Amino acid sequence: MKVLITGGCGFIGSHVVERFYKEGHKIYIIDNLSTGNLENIKVKHKFYNFNIADKKCEEIFRANKFDIVIHLSAQVDIKTSLEHPYLDTKSNLLGLTNMLDLSSKYGVNKFIFASSAAVYGNTEKVPVTEETLSNPIAPYGMSKSVGEFYCKKWKEIYGLNTLVFRFSNVYGPRQGVSGEAGVISIFLKKAIRGENLVIFGNGKQTRDFIYVEDLVDGIYKASMCDKCSGVMNLSTNTEVSLNQLVDVLSKITKINKVIYKERKKGDILRSRLDNTKIKSELNWNTKYCFEDGIKNTYNWYLENSEKDKISKPEKNFRFKLVNLYKEHSSYIENIILFLIMLHVNLKLSFFNENILHDPIDYNLIYIGIMGLLYGRKHGIYATVYSLIIYITVFLNSGGDLIVFLYEPKHLIHVSMYLLVGVIAGYSIDKKNLEIYSHKLNISSLTQKYDFLKQIYNETRIVKEELESQIIDSEDSFGKIYNIVKKLDSLEKESVYNSSIGVIEEIMKTTKVSVYSINRSEKYLRLKAKSNVTEFDIPVSMKIKDYIEFSEVIDKQKIFINRKLDENIPMMIAPIVDNDTNKVIGVIIIHEVSFENLTLYYENLFKTLVNLISGALLKAYKYEQSINDKRYVKDTSILKTKEFNEVIEKIREKKDKFRMNSILIRVLDKENNYVKIDKMISKGIREEDYLGVGKDGYIYILLINTNCLDINIIIDRFKKKGILAKIISGECDNTAVEECAFTEKEYKI
Known part of the structure; x- marks a missing residue:
């Protein structure tokens, strides 16, 4: 099957990707890499690097026809949700509605939404079941609760098969340090670095920690179950306090020191999610005990922290100097040129006392160069530096500052400096702005082209696969x-x-x-x-x-x-x-x-x-x-054996397609088949049948005849001197007489 995983490069998403790939499914990932990392994915997949709220997502759905969508992409940091609730809502709801809309529009069979234990809030009674009312205390939990409501309504309105998982605190390899669920990764990293562990509160607050592999197993089993929908807790149904977590860590590695600080406002005291529903409906259970999960996670962090140390580049003084110059090159060059111009002007003033009245003002050239090279900002800087040079040379030539302020010729010089600096800077800024705008347009068009090219290539591959199935596949034929x-x-x-x-x-x-x-x-x-x-x-x-x-x-x-x-x-x-x-x-x-x-x-x-x-x-x-073998000679009346076969076929049609048929016996003991055939055959339709029963009577099998018209047909026969009676059928209040046709054999 084709499986789309949003946020597939993240902590949980990368593990989900690996599991579905191992099970033989085709993997597609949408991730903007704001928190995810492409290095987490080591298996074959199709990757799209943009936001899940992007309109481009529709092209992906249209081209690939996904069977399952697993929506893991979200802003998960509770601290961020408290400080920036708008960003949290925008990230967690707009993307979800886009995925729901596209999933229903393009016929996705299963949509799985990753919710959180945060929707329950601070509950007094544990364990909490799926029926417990939501009472989130942070915007993160609120957005998840609203997301669940969206999933519910999308199923009711659009018929999309949605399943919501309320995750307890997930931990395992590749986990970051942000969000409430990152307490284990935070403690592990601090322990490996030899830093103190900080607990806010007395450490007795509990969490329901679930190892990521157990969580992924639940997601996979649910995706393969067509009947599973609604809301499910995905947890261990076990409470572990932060003090117990420290005890487990101390058995694995050395803990430097544990520092207890004041409890954070709104911190949840107890968390334990009842998992009875998922156990009974999916036959799912955890495979990793808490201690084994912590050991696996610790080993991963230890290995990767050593890699980080080895891979860090050695930053020497020269390297820092080069970087510093790259970041501030325009400022450095401006100052250097200013110092050069100051030196030149002072030297020239030594040989020429009237240098300030020289028709060639080198400061104007300096201002023009800086303005044209770096824009208005550095043109203004160069203007200020040139004024400093001008005043310095004036004072050095024996001038007085008071005189400088009152002489008009100096004001003209200052005005010329400002004019050149502003004009040169403005012109280059305008040009740079146009160039930047063109670059943005080119970049946007290039991105669109690359995206459409990617979609085209994928569509072409799918087309070739389908053609191969139609043309070459023996299974299809x-x-x-x-x-x-x-x-x-x-x-x-x-x-x-x-x-x-x-x-x-x-x-x-x-x-x-x-x-x-x-x-x-x-x-x-x-x-x-x-x-x-x-x-x-x-x-x-x-x-x-x-x-x-x-x-x-x-x-x-x-x-x-x-x-x-x-x-x-x-x-x-x-x-x-x-x-x-x-x-x-x-x-x-x-x-x-x-x-x-x-x-x-x-x-x-x-x-x-x-x-x-x-x-x-x-x-x-x-x-x-074979008419002569099937029909009575010179008639359209079927012989007994052939008539029995026809009745059996009609009975099958009645059972299979619910098409009514009625059997009538002709009450004529003369058994003059030729005479009866001539009298009856013109009064029935060509799809109806005449046949000889075992008792020698002629029977009429009327196909798809309206029961309201049956009396009309019998009266029509009666006018021609033929008596007939219903033997079997589905007309109400019809007496079924005993005859050679037994009910077992011929009831239509």
Whole structure:
């Protein structure tokens, strides 16, 4: 199956990915890597690096048709939810609703939502069951509680099979140090580093710690259970205090010191989740005791902390200096150039006392260079530095600061510096802004292109796989062959019966019917239909009253209800006799799911119609070739054996398709078969049967006859001098007489 895991690069998600991959499923991951790490994933998968609330997610759903969605992506830090509730709500609810919407829209079979014990809040009574009212004390728990409500309503409104897991405190390898559930990882890392452990409170507060592998096992089993839905606690149903946690850690590694601080406001005192429901419904149980789970987690942290130490680069002075220059190069270059210009101006003033009145002002060049290179900000800096140079040279030449402020020529110099600095800086800033804007557009288009290219490649791979299944796969051919082989019969009633099941199975639909055309070519008579509730269709239809049927019969082409008119069938196909080039019946598909409205589906229907037509024509020709063996000479009356076989086929049709039939006995002891045949055959339809019973009487088998019309038929026979009586059927208040046809053999 195709499994999408949101947040699949995170702590829990990476373990879920590994389990589903080991079980042989195709893995797809959506993760923005805000807390996840691609290095956690070591198995084959498809990865999409963006937010779960992104509109691009729809392209992923459309291209892949997921069977299961496991929604683990969330903001899980309770501290963050308290400090930034808006961000917590945005992260945990917008993404969820997007995933729910796309899952229902694209036919996901199972949606699993990761909730939390935080929805219960501070409960007085433990263990808490799924029926305990939610009373979260932090925005994180509130968002999870609202998320559960969304899942519930999506099931009620859209029919999406949703399951909510309320996780207790999960721990294990790859866990970070943020959030309440990270207390074990925090303690382990501090213990490995030789740091003090800090407990807020007296350490008697308890948590229901569950090892990540046990949690993943519960998720996997639930995903394979179609009936599992609603809300379930996923926990160990065991309380472990923080003091007990320290005791277990002290048996594994040396604990430096435990420091007790004031209890945090709103901290939950006791937490224990009842897991009776998941145990009974999934036959699930924990495999790891707390001590073994802690040992496994400690070993992982120990191994990875050693890797971190080895992999840290050795930062020497030169390395720091290079980094410092890269970060502040523009400021450093501006100051260096300022010092150079100051030195040059002071040197020149030594040889030329009137340098300030020189027509070439090198400070203007300096200001222009800095403004054009680094923009308005550094142009202003260069202007200030140039003023410092100008004033310094002026004072060094014997000038007075008071005089400087009152002489207009100095004001002109200052104005020129400011003007050059602002203009040069503004022009380059504008240019840089345009370049940056173009880069953003290019980057955005590149991302869109890369994304669409990725979706295209995935779609192409799926297309090639499907083509391979259709063209090369022996299993696919074998499956279709086994289904179509059901049509391999020389009895036309058997072919009619089998055609319904064949179309239902191959075309993935539940509402199919087959009609034959009567001799006058004016009516359609129902021969077989799907056995589903609320599928009542007429047993007889006048062709000219239905434009669609008339066009199908006249043009001998398949009709497709492209306008999706709910009052007419979705597909109608003619059954054509190639020898006479006449339509002898029609095959109708009344309902089709929207995703099957494709050219492939239409072509598949054409192929099936041809197969069914061929099977029916073969059965008709066979019956015609043995008419003298099946029928009483010079009549259309079936002999006893053949009539018994027909009745058995009709009985099967009644049981399978709920199609009513009635058996009538002709009360004529003369047994003049030729005479009776001439009198009766014109008064019944061609799909009805005449036959000789074991007692020598002639019987009439009326197919799909309305019980309200049966008296009319009997009166019609009576006017012709033929007495008849109902022997069996489903008409109310009908007396069933004893005759040679026993109830066991012939009750229709």
